[in-house]
Amino acid sequence: MRVVIGEDEVLLREGIAHVLASDGFQVLASVTDAVQLEREVQRHSPDLVVTDIRMPPSYTDEGLAAAIRIRRSRPDIGVVVVSQHVQRRYAVELLDGGGGFGYLLKQRIADVRTFTTDIRRVAAGGTALDPEVVSVLVARASRGDSPVGRLTPRQIEVLGLMAEGRSNAAIAAQLVLTEKAVVQHTSNIYDALGLPVDADDHRRVLAVIRYLQAAVPSPR
Structure with a gap:
C-alpha cells in the first residue's frame, strides 16, 4: 500500500513514516507543507494520503484545503487527516465525497495497532473517525x-x-x-x-x- 505523508513537525512526520513502513506500507514521500503534498500526490498517485490540517505558512487549514482538493480531483485516493483539535465542519467537508476518509486526533497515533488498522480501513474505502470526534x-x-x-x-x-x-x-x-x-x-x-x-x-x-x-x- 503506497502512502504520501504531509506533516510539518519533524518528529511526528518521521514517526508516522516509521510506523507505516514497519507495518508494510510503502512511504513514497514525506513532506512539510501542503504545496509539496499536492505535488507528490500528483507525481506518485498513492493509495492513501496522511496529512495534518494545520501546515505552513499560516498554520491554519492549508493541509485541510489540500486534502479537500485531493478528494475532489482523485476520489480513488483515501485521505486521513490528523489534528490536535476536533472541528465538526472539517469532517463534513472531507466526508462529502463518500468513503475513504479518516479524521484522527494526534494523541491517538501512539496506539500503533489501532492507527494502522484505521489507515488500512480508509485505504479500502471505509471511514475512520476518532472516538472524540x-x-x-x-x-x-x-x-x-x-x-x-x-x-x-x-x-x-x-x-x-x-x-x-x-x-x-x-x-x-x-x-x-x-x-x-x-x-x-x-x-x-x-x-x-x-x-x-x-x-x-x-x-x-x-x-x-x-x-x-x-x-x-x-x-x-
Missing part, C-alpha cells in the same frame, strides 16, 4: 429535527460506532449485544435516514455521511 458529533447530531435527531439512544450509539468504522462484530462486543441485534439496529437506522434497501452506494458510508451532515449546521 464522534463524541462531539453525536452531541450535535442528536439535537434538532433532523432524521438523526429522531433516532433512539441505542441507535445513536450504534451509528456513532459505525462512524468510527467499527464492524458489526466490534459494535456488538462493545455494546454487549448480539450481532443479530446490531444488524437490526443498523436496518432501523437505514430506514430512519431514508436509505433504500436497493441503494447502489455503500449504505454504511451513506449513513455516516447523513450523520455528519446533520451534526454540522449549514454555512451562513
